[in-house]
Amino acid sequence: MADKREHILVVAEELFAEKGFDGTSVRDIAQQAGVNLAMISYYFGSKEKLLESLLEFRAGYAYGILEELNQDQSLSPWDKIDRLVDFYVDRILNNLRFHNIMYQESSTRSEEIRIKAKDIKLRNLEQISKIITDGQQKGLFRQVDIPLTVGTIMGTISSYTLSKFYTCAILALNEDVDDELYRLRLSPRLKAHLKQLLRAHLDIHNDSLPPNRLKGL
C-alpha cells in the first residue's frame, strides 16, 4: 500500500457516498480500508476532519480541467460548452461517491466544511463563467443568468445521480443493474439532453424569442 492516508480517503469516499456521513462509522472505514481504528484519529484528527481532508484531496482536479478547457484557443465557445457537458457528466458519473458528498452531504456539516465546499464550487463557477462570457463577447451567446445556468447543468445531472431507484425506472433498467451498464445508459442521454438544452438556451438567435411565445396560439 503506497499511501495509506490516501487509501483511507478513497475508502471513506465510497462509504460516505453510499451510506452518508452520519451513516458511516469510523469503524466501517477502518475495517474496509484494512487499517486499525485508531489510525483514523491518528492521521486526520477526527471524522469531520477526515471529510475536510477528502474535500481538499478531490478539489483540485475539476478546476484544473476547466482551466485547461478555458485556455484552449482552438475551440469555439460552442465546442467548449459541449466539452463542458461531456466532462461533467463523465466526471460525476465516474465519481458519484464524491459528488454526492460534495453536493448534498457537506451542507449539513461543520462551518469549516461548508465554507470549503462553497469555495470549491465558486472557483469552478468562475471558470465556467469565463467560457460563457467569452461566447457572449464573440456574439454567439445571448444574455443569461450564468450562475443559475451552471446550477442547471449540475442540478440536472445530480437529479439523476442521487436516486438510482428513480433513474432506473426512467431508463427502464432493472434496479440492481451493474454500475457499468447503468452509466452506459445514463451518460449519453444526459449529454444529449444537456447539449440540446444549452444550445437553445445560449443561442444568440433566441434573444428575440420571448414575444414570439404567443405565435402558436
Added chain:
Amino acid sequence: MADKREHILVVAEELFAEKGFDGTSVRDIAQQAGVNLAMISYYFGSKEKLLESLLEFRAGYAYGILEELNQDQSLSPWDKIDRLVDFYVDRILNNLRFHNIMYQESSTRSEEIRIKAKDIKLRNLEQISKIITDGQQKGLFRQVDIPLTVGTIMGTISSYTLSKFYTCAILALNEDVDDELYRLRLSPRLKAHLKQLLRAHLDIHNDSLPPNRLKGL
C-alpha cells in the same frame, strides 16, 4: 394540541432537513415536539417508519396541484409551463425541509422508503409529461427528453436550495440572512431563469437549431 401525531411529523421534518436523518436523534424530535421519547415508537413503530409516514403525509399535495393545472382548459401549454415553474419554485422554497429529505435523504435509506420516494416522483413526472406532450401535440413544443427536462427543473432549483452558503455567495447576501429575505431574493431569479430556459428549450422554432450552431464562427 389537535393532532399530536401530525405535530411530531412536522417537527421531525424540520429537524431532518436541518441536520439530516442520521444526524437527528429520536430524542431531538421528542424534545422539540414536547412529547415523551417513547411516544415516537408508540406512534410510528420506529424512526425509519416515521420517515415513511412523513413521505406519505406530504406526498399528496404536489400531485393534486399538478393534476389541477393539467386539467385547466383555459391555459395554454406555455402558460402551464410558467405556472409549473412558479409552483415548484414557491413550493420548494417554502418547504425546503421536506424537499431536501425527499430528494437527497431518502436515497440512502431502507428499500421501502426508496420505493416510496421513487413512486412519488414518478407520479409527479406523469403529470408534467402530460403538460409537455400536450404542448407538442398542439405544435408549440418541440421534441425533448421529457424526464430529463423535469430533472432540469427540479435539479436547477435543488442546486440552489441544498447549500445556503453557496447560494448566499451568489446572491451577494450575508450568510445569516433571515429566511424571508433569502427566499425573496432567490425566488424571482430562479423563476426568471427557468422560464427563459424552458422557453428556448421547448420552442418548436428551435427544432432546426442544431445545424445553425456553426453560424457564428
Added chain:
DNA sequence: ATTAATCAATTAAACGTTTGTTTAATTCAA
C-alpha cells in the same frame, strides 16, 4: 349514581448497541 373494568395514552427508567475518541503498550524502521 356509583363502582368496576377496560384500554389507549403517557411516562420514567433501563436496555443493549454503537458511536467517536483516547489511552497505553508495542512494533518497527532509522
Added chain:
DNA sequence: TTGAATTAAACAAACGTTTAATTGATTAAT
C-alpha cells in the same frame, strides 16, 4: 536508541428501542 507507526483495549456518551408502571377517560355492571 529514538520516535513515528500501529495495535488492542477501554472510554464515556449517545443511539434506537423496550419495558413496566401509571394516568385518564370511556364503557359496563351494580
